[in-house]
Amino acid sequence: MSAPIRLDTRLSIHDVMPHTLRQVADILSLVDRHALGNVRLLVVPGQRWTADQIAVLRDWQASGHELAAHGWFHRARQIRGWRHRVHAALVSRDVAEHLALDANEIGQLMRDAAQWFVDQELGKPQVYVPPAWALGQIAFAELKSTGYRRVEITRGELCVDQGRLEHQALLGFEADTSLREHALRAWNRTQLALAQVGHLPLRIAIHPQDLQLRLGKDLRALMAQIGATRPAL
Numbered sequence: 001m002s003a004p005i006r007l008d009t010r011l012s013i014h015d016v017m018p019h020t021l022r023q024v025a026d027i028l029s030l031v032d033r034h035a036l037g038n039v040r041l042l043v044v045p046g047q048r049w050t051a052d053q054i055a056v057l058r059d060w061q062a063s064g065h066e067l068a069a070h071g072w073f074h075r076a077r078q079i080r081g082w083r084h085r086v087h088a089a090l091v092s093r094d095v096a097e098h099l100a101l102d103a104n105e106i107g108q109l110m111r112d113a114a115q116w117f118v119d120q121e122l123g124k125p126q127v128y129v130p131p132a133w134a135l136g137q138i139a140f141a142e143l144k145s146t147g148y149r150r151v152e153i154t155r156g157e158l159c160v161d162q163g164r165l166e167h168q169a170l171l172g173f174e175a176d177t178s179l180r181e182h183a184l185r186a187w188n189r190t191q192l193a194l195a196q197v198g199h200l201p202l203r204i205a206i207h208p209q210d211l212q213l214r215l216g217k218d219l220r221a222l223m224a225q226i227g228a229t230r231p232a233l
Contacts, residue, residue, distance in 0.1 A: 007195055007196065007201075007202045008201040008202065009036075009201075009202045009204060009226055010040070010168075010201055010202065010203050010204065011031065011036060011037075011039040011040070011203075011204045011206065012039060012040035012041070012042060012068075012129070012203065012204070012205055012206065013027055013028070013039055013040070013041050013042065013206050013207075013208070014042045014070065014129070014205060014206065014207045014208075015042065015044060015070070015074060015207055015208055016041050016042055016043045016044065016057070016070070016208075017043075017044045017047045017074070018047050018048060018049055018050065018053050020208035020209075021053060021056055023208035023209060023211075024041070024208055025056075026211065027206055027208070027210075027211065028060070028065075030211075030220070030223060031223070033227075034223050034224055034226065034227030034228075035227055036223060036226060036227055038063075038064040038065050038066065039065055039066070040065070040066045040068050040127065041057075041060060041065050041066065041067050041068065042068050042069075042070035042129050043057060043067050043068065043069065043070055043117075044070050044071055044072070044073070044074045045069065045072055045112075045113050045116035045117070046071075046072040046073040046074075046113075046116075047073075049120075054120050054122075057120075057122060058121075058122060061122060061123075066127065067117065067122055067123075067125055068125050068126075068127035068128065068129055068152075069110070069113035069114060069116075069117065069125045069127070069128045069129070069148075070113075070128075070129050070130075070131060071097050071098070071109070071113070071130060071131040072097065072109050072112060072113055073097060074097065074131050096130070096131055096132040096134035097109070097130075097131055098130045098131070098134050098135055098136035098138075099134050099136050101136060102137065103136075103137055103138045103139065103142050104142075106135075106136050106137075106138045106142075107138060107142045107143075107145060107146055110128055110143075110146040110148065111145075111146050111147070113125075113128070114128075114146065114147055114148065124147065125148070126148060126149045126150065127148060127149070127150045127151070127152065127157075128146070128148040128150075128151045128152070129151070129152040130151070130152075130153070133152060133153050133154040135151065135153050135158075140158075140160065140163050143158065143160045144160055144161070146160075148160055149161060152203075153165075154170060155167060155168070156168035156200075156201075166201075167198070167200055168195075168200055168201045168202070168203050169191040169192065169194045169195035169198075169200045169201070169202045169203065170191055170202075170203045170205060171187075171188045171191055171192065171202065171203065171204050171205065171222070172184055172187065172188070172205050173188075173205075173206060173207070173210040173213070173215040173216070173218065173219045174207040174209075174210055174213065174215075175213050175214040175215045176209075176213050176214065177214075178214070180214075181214040181215060184215060185215070185218070188218075204222070204226075206219065
């Protein structure tokens with residue numbers, strides 16, 4: 001993969017949960033090593049968080065990283081309908097919890113997630129990222145009632161208060177099978193070209209285990225290449 005030189009790159013780490021904090025810390029160390037700046041940390045509220053683990057989130061937030069809400073359980077309670085079944089088989093497996101819910105349930109889940117951050121004294125999150133970027137069947141009017149300013153989907157970020165979509169390219173590295181490895185490499189090449197030709201922001205989505213998976217070397221190389229293009233402070 002060639003370096004996304006001079007592009008507006010935005011890093012996010014998904015699936016920040018109690019049992020992934022060590023892996024997230026390792027990724028943040030790599031971010032620091034390459035001077036990549038602050039990242040968006042996608043926190044899953046509906047886990048068994050301890051006070052010490054909440055303190056880790058608070059420290060990361062204090063250092064400049066943004067905390068965003070990322071579902072509730074990060075697990076669908078059921079596979080609902082053929083669209084969800086196809087999505088689960090090809091993309092999300094069992095993590096797209098929004099696809100098992102109706103609009104009212106999605107809105108309530110998002111509001112509950114925001115309240116969790118407030119209850120933990122982490123501040124109200126401004127960004128929401130549905131697991132697997134699968135927002136489900138919910139209208140802009142209902143999204144506005146959740147209080148988030150921006151909601152990530154595969155094609156970019158929904159600017160909720162403005163009712164518009166900001167198009168962004170997206171790179172992913174969660175390849176734990178040969179099929180996913182080849183599919184993601186092809187996807188990433190296409191998305192990188194789209195960002196370069198269309199002058200779009202480039203989101204780099206990192207999952208906690210990505211450095212150990214099949215595209216780990218690709219991810220490390222990309223981060224090094226981006227770091228090499230950043231101006232010295």
